[in-house]
Amino acid sequence: MSNTLPAFDSFIADMRTIWSREADTLRRMELSRDRLEVLVRDPTLQKHSQSWPSTEGRKNLLLHNDEEFGFVVNAVVRVPGRFGSVHDHAHAYTAYGVCYGEEYLERYERLDDQSKPGYAEIKKTSVTVGSAGVVDLVPPWAIHAEQGGAGRSCAVIIRSERLVGKVLQHNYDPEAKTVVQRSGPEQIPFSLTV
């Protein structure tokens, strides 16, 4: 018998059903976002997240890496007031579901014509407040930053495919007006055991 948190086990089973039934990545991610909303509102998952370790230092907890369908489920645990870098996730879709505390998702717009290597002018266009139970879907190439709230916060993240070790992502410095390519966060395998 599995000793994984039942709410997470059934989430992964439903995710695999969604990915087996739908072929289109956007459609898969829209349905996954709705299912993630149910997961991050589950009281057993919310309670479990209180014991998750901090992911400071460019780390992600790796909760599930789906060998068959290629999607990845990560978690992040932010310390109070955590400052997040401005980045994209290349061609992948990402759904962020806050399960504990409060986070802020900043969205940016690119202003220059992208003709000068290493140069990028960007402008913040919106900030979405994410509290426990709120899920945000970030499309491919969207420039954004995830910022911590006043207290500790946790989020479960679905990525439409694994990027780390395969694809580089962009990292932006709005003040210096620079852009660099780098690998995503270090993946720390972590099981939601009970």
Ligand SMILES: [Fe+2]
């Ligand atoms: Fe992100």
